[in-house]
Amino acid sequence: MPPAPKAAPGPTGAPGKTPAPSRSPAPPSPTPTPTAPASPAAPEPAPEPCPEGGVRLVEGSGDAVMGLRLEDYRLVNCGTDEYVLEGYPQVRLFDKRDQLLEVAIGHGSAPITSEVPAVDAPPERVTLAPGQSASMALLWRDRITDVTVPPVEGWVLEVTPKPGAPRLGLRLTRPVDLGNTGQLGVGPWKR
Incomplete structure (x- = not known):
């Protein structure tokens, strides 16, 4: 029969005292990072003046599905009347x-297509107080029907909001890419 194992050695050090549990050293304190002195705020760009006529044309959002395009454009009353x-x-x-x-x-x-509510809604009278806006929608297809005719892309939209009003030009961020269909549908003004 094998001999019994010896007892594990006891704590070392002074009799009657147990050693203190070991602690990991404290993490070093972070060194402060010098911060640059606060610079004066850059002046905001001056607001663009309101065009003649008291309204501004703004590009809205768009929707494209299988070559059918629908874009909206807003007319903002930036005047005082x-x-x-x-x-x-x-x-x-x-x-x-x-x-x-x-x-x-x-x-x-x-x-261009079957009925689209944003473009086929009946016209109505819209009165804009200063700061309010109305929108209108454009509808077209980006389709090539004749490979011998180059596709058409409109990059500047010109709008006369109502008879006798000054024309407003808007350089677009997304083109009116008509392919070579040459057709564009316009919706009425709506709130």
Whole structure:
């Protein structure tokens, strides 16, 4: 039979005292990082002056599905008086070189597609107080129907909000890419 194991050695040190549990050393305190003195705030750019006529044209959001495009554009009353709209804006498109594009522009979605509520809604009178906005929608297809005809891209939108009002130009961040269909549908002003 094997001999019994020896007892484990006891604590070392002075009799009757147990050694203190070991602690990991405290992490070093972080050294302060010098901070740059606060610089004076950069002045905000001066607001763009309100165009003649008291309204500004702004690019909105868009939607594209299988070549069908729907974009909205807002007209913001940046003037001091009410601005009344009714019906449809007059629209023209220009290319990157600011050349007028030959485009068939009509009211509503036909013959581009079937009914689209944003474009086919009946016109109504919209009165904008200062700071308020109205929107209008453009609808088109990016489709190539004839490979011998170069595709058309509109990069500048010109809008006359109502008869007799000054024209407003807007350089676009997304083109009106008509392919070579040459058709554009315009919706009425709506709140």
